[in-house]
Amino acid sequence: MTAKIIDGKALAAKLKVDMQVEIISLAQKYGRAPGLAVVIVGNDPASHVYVKNKKIACEQVGIKSFSYALPAETTQEHILGLVAELNQNPLVDGILVQFPVPEHISEKRILNAIAVDKDVDGFHPYNIGCLAARQPELRSCTPYGCLKLIESTGIKLHGKEAVVVGASNNVGRPMALELLLAGATVTVAHRFTNNLKSHVERADIVVAAAGKQGLIQGEWIKQGAIVIDVGIHRLEDGSLTGDVDFDSASKRAGWITPVPGGVGPMTITMLLGNTVTAFKKHVGVVT
């Protein structure tokens, strides 16, 4: 078998076109466009690239972005003060503080300070709790994007065996909650899991989010499985690769995401979608 490619770039582009149309009519009706505040602290080059890409994506769909680039020495109190101000700003629907932040700043304190209705990353414990309680509000971008990619195959998730590899707060845990909500039987594997292979082998759906290059071997993949690769690693020759050994896995999987061009473009698109969702709530659109 040669796997079909799940084209995240194409799906993201389609969703963005639909969003652009919706935002034009929302802005006309409510007199302003959705607004996203993006805060970055320090000089991490990769983070600056991510933030720039998020701002470009906002422009593409008509979301107004507000940028706050702060020096690495910025105090935690200053950032908390800025977040408090943005929480009150009626033109700001979403607040994103790019992580990682410098070591003297607590990520936990920052994300807990963001108003839950402006938490467009979907990282706040309130929003994770809503998902766990089957009342999703703002959903974590990468897991929600992965769910959309899985749904794009047309394969129903009810009763399927899903294995999430990685139990991070931002990806693995909310991913497991998304799959559970969608009716799959979910296993979460993590650094203390014994015999990872035995779990992956029985999965109809594998979501690899361990952050370890090539961790998932192609021979482990069940024939016909859906494989979603959240990992992104730069090789010495400059090319990008994931947590899954793509060449061997694509010989067994039914569907597989490429790296790049799979999960990455969907994460940003879900961020835009969350900003529109937050805007609708703020202006009082009844859904």
Ligand code: GUN
């Ligand atoms: N750093 C890497 N990915 C993300 C993300 O999705 N959101 C935030 N806030 N920081 C990140």
